Amino acid sequence: MLQTRKLSEVIGLEVYTDAGDLFGEIEEAIIIKNKVDGWRVRASKDSFLTRALAGAKGVIVPHQLVKAVGAIFIVSRAAAPSYTEEEESS
Numbered sequence: 416m417l418q419t420r421k422l423s424e425v426i427g428l429e430v431y432t433d434a435g436d437l438f439g440e441i442e443e444a445i446i447i448k449n450k451v452d453g454w455r456v457r458a459s460k461d462s463f464l465t466r467a468l469a470g471a472k473g474v475i476v477p478h479q480l481v482k483a484v485g486a487i488f489i490v491s492r493a494a495a496p497s498y499t500e501e502e503e504s505s
Contacts (some may be wrong), residue, residue, distance in 0.1 A: 420484065422451075430456050430476075439473060441488060442454040453477045454488070462482065 424445050430438040439449040446452065476494045483489040489495040 425484060425488070428484075428488050430487070430490055431493070432453075432492045433482055433489055434492055436492075438488075438490060438494070440481065442458075443475060445475065451478050456490075456494075 425441055426443070428441045430441060432438050439458045439460055441454055442457040443455040444451050444453075445455065454476045455473060456476050474494065477491050480494045481488060482491060482492040
């Protein structure tokens, strides 16, 4: 059964990539025409996002790249524009 959640319940949740890397934390929902269009994710201090994007404060993740929402958010690795396997290993 599909569960719904209030936006106030997901703000502040940790976000991980589908590979298990800490991505950041949900800061805000972007709503267009009464539907969630994307999520503003704030980079956590030790997150993959901070390392991959050279100190970026955060990114906008399109809702299509969200794979699961529960106690945490899981997003596709493609959510970070410059993500490559080589960057992860260096």
